[in-house]
Amino acid sequence: LNDxxxxxxxxxxxxxxxxxxxxxxxxxxxxxxFSDELAGKILGMMFFxxxxxxxxxxxxxxxxxxxxxxxxxxxSASSVSKGExxxxxxxxxxxxxxxxxxxxxxxxxxxxxxxxxxxxxINAGDGAGQHPTQTLLDLYTIKRQFDKIKGLNxxxxxxxxxxxxxxxxxYALGMFDxxxxxxxxxxxxxxxxxxxDLKKNNVKFHETxxxxxxxxxxxxxxxxxxxxxxxxxxEEYSKIKGAYLIDHDLVKGxxxxxxxxxxxxxxxxxxxxxxxxxxxxxQAFYGVPVRMAILKNIIKNKF
Ligand code: CP
Numbered sequence: 001l002n003d004x005x006x007x008x009x010x011x012x013x014x015x016x017x018x019x020x021x022x023x024x025x026x027x028x029x030x031x032x033x034f035s036d037e038l039a040g041k042i043l044g045m046m047f048f049x050x051x052x053x054x055x056x057x058x059x060x061x062x063x064x065x066x067x068x069x070x071x072x073x074x075x076s077a078s079s080v081s082k083g084e085x086x087x088x089x090x091x092x093x094x095x096x097x098x099x100x101x102x103x104x105x106x107x108x109x110x111x112x113x114x115x116x117x118x119x120x121x122i123n124a125g126d127g128a129g130q131h132p133t134q135t136l137l138d139l140y141t142i143k144r145q146f147d148k149i150k151g152l153n154x155x156x157x158x159x160x161x162x163x164x165x166x167x168x169x170x171y172a173l174g175m176f177d178x179x180x181x182x183x184x185x186x187x188x189x190x191x192x193x194x195x196x197d198l199k200k201n202n203v204k205f206h207e208t209x210x211x212x213x214x215x216x217x218x219x220x221x222x223x224x225x226x227x228x229x230x231x232x233x234x235e236e237y238s239k240i241k242g243a244y245l246i247d248h249d250l251v252k253g254x255x256x257x258x259x260x261x262x263x264x265x266x267x268x269x270x271x272x273x274x275x276x277x278x279x280x281x282x283q284a285f286y287g288v289p290v291r292m293a294i295l296k297n298i299i300k301n302k303f
Contacts, residue, residue, distance in 0.1 A: 007168040021293035029288040038067035044097030045071030057287030135168035137290040141283040149176035157183040158224035160190040165261040174203030
């Protein structure tokens with residue numbers, strides 16, 4: 001792989017390679033240690049949309065590997081605010097850095113710049129499209145918990161229409177023969193194109209709008225935020241917000257873990273935070289070893 005644009009570009013063996021690499025790097029990620037694997041390398045970070053975890057974990061990962069970062073968070077801090085195009089901005093990053101990360105509100109933005117620059121491009125979220133590095137850390141979290149992915153029963157819950165993390169994750173879980181339930185209001189179902197691709201690959205899934213239908217059967221409850229910023233009409237958002245509330249009463253006595261790419265708004269009650277069900281903060285931490293594995297290999301052109 002030259003770039004990390006979509007999880008669809010990965011074969012199962014590529015994903016397994018990154019998960020194994022991440023396991024080797026987890027010790028450095030957890031320690032005060034640094035390696036010199038990427039000494040002298042610069043990562044360019046173009047965050048046109050807000051981010052806490054993705055941006056900070058990429059930056060931490062690069063620094064743990066001995067490299068450095070340049071970039072901006074919010075286009076108002078760059079010359080984009082003066083009217084500079086995405087293409088010209090990308091060329092400047094290409095001139096200054098060894099790899100680029102981009103988060104943008106437009107689906108296809110990462111693919112667009114990967115076609116015009118020669119350095120590796122990593123998609124850190126393109127609108128409602130994909131978030132492939134999130135998927136790799138999601139899979140890592142599941143594997144750390146269960147020591148396998150195959151055969152697990154995973155419910156993806158919430159905004160399956162606009163949520164880019166579930167668009168990537170559904171493909172990857174399909175590759176690993178997990179069984180999936182897609183739990184959403186009718187208005188926020190998984191896109192038809194994704195369903196079509198999954199069916200074509202004989203992936204097992206079913207759709208429902210009732211969490212109670214699946215709660216007793218699942219190993220992983222993967223919750224997502226309703227993506228307010230992607231609704232064309234705020235009134236539509238107001239009708240749907242709060243569609244699912246995951247609280248301790250719902251999961252008590254069940255044999256499952258709760259994951260969430262974060263940020264959460266109100267879909268997971270804080271009464272789960274101090275229980276065994278909470279894996280969402282650990283999941284966010286795993287962004288570091290997994291992104292270390294991605295950076296190390298993409299910059300050194302090894303996968
Ligand atoms: N999961 C995730 O992408 O979080 P941020 O938006 O904070 O980067």
